[in-house]
Amino acid sequence: MSEIRTVTGKAQGARRKAARPPLWLTVLSLTAFVLLIALGVWQIERRAWKLALIDRVEQRVHAPAQPIPSPAVWPAVSTANDEYRHVSVAGRFLHDRETLVQAVTEEGPGYWVLTPLQRNDGTQVLVNRGFVPSERRDASTRRDGNPDGQVAITGLLRMTEPKGGFLRNNVPQHNRWYSRDIAAIAAARGLENVAPFFIDADAGSQSGPGPIGGLTVVRFPNNHLIYALTWFALAFMLAGKLFVTFGGGLFRRKRFVHEPDGGSDAVARRTGSDAGTIVEQT
Known part of the structure; x- marks a missing residue:
């Protein structure tokens, strides 16, 4: 057994x-x-971080417009602390130095019109005045919408977009732009004392038949x-x-x-x- x-x-x-x-x-x-x-x-x-970010951005976007940061604090401006702030700025547009950046918006394919704004203190700020379709790429078709003299702009503070767009690099020598790269655009247009950020103009800053403003998409995927x-x-x-x-x-x-x-x-x-x-x- x-x-x-x-x-x-x-x-x-x-x-x-x-x-x-x-x-x-x-x-x-x-x-x-x-x-x-x-x-x-x-x-x-x-997820907790993203919800906090969305809350901060919502507060910035809907807050009353404040003057842009002074040149003394430009080196400290950052995405975390400043992007999408509702700001205001005044100056005179340099229309002869505008830059067209390829874009696809709810209005269709076309271009963002980035124009330097000359301020009274000698500094310059690039302003994304808004969207134009491809048939209005030539500046001669938009002269009625280009204001002369002093203007006041309100919009959202945005950070520079270096190194081009998705799978596309900016080609300044051929005037082909796929992202709003402040340093590269300033070098190509001979600009000095340029802010390290640009302003997305809101719809209220549009002048007549000029570029369509207020098309900034503020969306943060949260999956x-x-x-x-x-x-x-x-x-x-x-x-x-x-x-x-x-x-x-x-x-x-x-x-x-x-x-x-x-x-x-x-x-x-x-x-x-x-x-x-x-x-x-x-």
């Missing part, structure tokens, strides 16, 4: 060992679980909750698989199986009159 139990125990041990995954796969699975949980937590943190739930779901699915692989045997119930007389397996294991009942794992 003891010999048969020894054989049976060895067989069960062999089966458990065969079903046990290799160590490297176990370590990899546990590492993946921890990583998935970390990614989910990171997305929750990113972090969906991403977090996805990472957590994958982590729990992996945890379930690990539980089945490593812990499922602890909860298996035992059942009694009656071994019929005359069976070859029964003959191999029979040692007495009561040996027809054996215990197996299910």
Whole structure:
């Protein structure tokens, strides 16, 4: 009887060992679980940051217009602290130095018209006066909308966009612009003492048939909750698989199986009159 139990125990041990995954796969699975949980937590943190950013920008956009930062603090102007502030500025447009930047808006494809604004203190600020369609690219078709003399502009403070647009680099020597790169435009147009930001003019700054202002799109995608739930779901699915692989045997119930007389397996294991009942794992 003891010999048969020894054989049976060895067989069960062999089966458990065969079903046990290799160590490297176990370590990899546990590492993946921890990583998935970390990614989910990171997305929750990113969501909180994004909601705070959206709230700050909303407050800036709808606040009363304030004068643009003074030249003394221009080096400290940053995206986090200043972009999308509602600001005002006064000066005289230098229409002969405008720059057209390719754009696609709700009005269709065309160009942003960036024009330097000469201020009384000698500094200059690039103003995105708004959008014009391709057929109005030539400045001669927009002369009635180009104001002379002193003007007051209100709009949103925007940060420079260096290195071109998506998969497209600015080509100043050929006058092809895909982003509003302040430094590059200033160099190409011979501008000095230029602010490191530009102003997106609002609709109220439009002059007659000039460029269409007020088309700034303030949109921040916020899909972090969906991403977090996805990472957590994958982590729990992996945890379930690990539980089945490593812990499922602890909860298996035992059942009694009656071994019929005359069976070859029964003959191999029979040692007495009561040996027809054996215990197996299910």
